[in-house]
Amino acid sequence: MEFTDASKTYGSVRALSGLSVRLEAGETVALLGPNGAGKSTTLDLLLGLRTPDPGGTVRLFGTTPRQAVTDGRVGAVLQSGGLMEGVRVRELVALGCSLHPRGYPPEQVLATAGLTEIADRRVDKLSGGQAQRVRFALATAGASDLLVLDEPTTGMDVASRQTFWAAMRDQAAAGRTVLFATHYLEEADEVADRVLVLHRGQLLADGSAAEIKAMAGARRIAFTLDAVPDGRLETALRGLPGLTRVQLAGSSVRMRSEDPDATVHALYGLGLYPRDLEVAGLGLEQAFLTLTDRAEAQDGPDAAPSGHARPAPSARPAHEKANV
C-alpha cells in the first residue's frame, strides 16, 4: 500500500500535498490531524473514491485502489456511510457477506460486531453507536487485507469501543493492515503501532506513539503553590524560561516546557517552594498539540489554503479535556 507524491486539490483548496508513505502488512496505523488536515481525503484516495492529482499515485496490492476494492481486498468504515433503510441488521450483514468475494458466515460477523442481540432490529431504528457497529460488521464481512476506518468509534459507548478495538487487534494479528483516522488520541496511543500526523495536507510526523512524543520534545511540569499567586508572581511564572504553555488555576500550576531543567531551576530562583512537583513526558494528545501548534506558528496563520479549518477542539473529545 503506497502513496507516492500524492496530492489532491479541490478547486483552490490543496487538501493533500505530496504525500509519500508506505504501509506494511499487519500494521495498525492511526492517522491524526486537526480538522481539515486531509485525513478523509487520504482515506478516499486509498479507497479509490477520489483520484490523486496528476503526477501522484496510490497503489494497493500491486494494482489500483478501485481494483483492490472490487477484488474484496479492502474493507471500510466511512463517516458518511449511509445504511440501507427498511432492512433488518441480519439481512444487511448477510447481504454484505454475500457480496464479498471472500465473505464470512453472517452469524460470525454479527457476533464479532456485537450485533447478535439486535440482529432482528430494523437498521433505521438503531442508535448512532449501534449503526456504527453495523458499519463495522459490513467492513469485516469478508477476508479483506486492508481495513480503512474513518473515525470508526464515533458515537460508540465505552464497552462497544473496547469490543471494537479487540476485534481490530484480532484482524491485525491475522496479518491485516488497519488504517484508521481518529480524533480520540488515547485510542491512537493504545492501539496503533504507527502514527501518521497530517497538518494542512502535509505529513508532519510518522513514527510510533513513543517517537511522536519524543519528537514533540516538550515536557509537562505541574505543582502546587502555598497560596494563590498575586499579579506580580503570576507574571514571573509566565516568564520562566522554556515555557510554551502555562495554565494557572488557583494555587495549582501546569506548564509545558521545552527546557524543564531551566524552568524548574528558575522556579526555585523565584524563592518558591512548589509542592507535589511533577515533571513528565507528554501524552500523545499533548505531543500532537505541540507539533501542530509548532507547525502552525512556522507556517503563520495565513498559510492555510482557503477552506482549511484551524484546529477545532470542540470536534475532538480527547481535546476537550486537553490540559497543559
Ligand SMILES: Nc1ncnc2c1ncn2[C@@H]1O[C@H](COP(=O)(O)OP(=O)(O)OP(=O)(O)O)[C@@H](O)[C@H]1O
Ligand atoms: N469535495 C470537496 N470540495 C472542496 N473542498 C473539500 C472537499 N472535500 C474536502 N475539502 C477540503 O479539503 C480539506 C481537507 O479535508 P478532509 O475532509 O480531507 O480533512 P479531515 O482531516 O478529514 O478533516 P476532519 O477532521 O474535519 O474530518 C479541507 O479544507 C476541506 O474543507
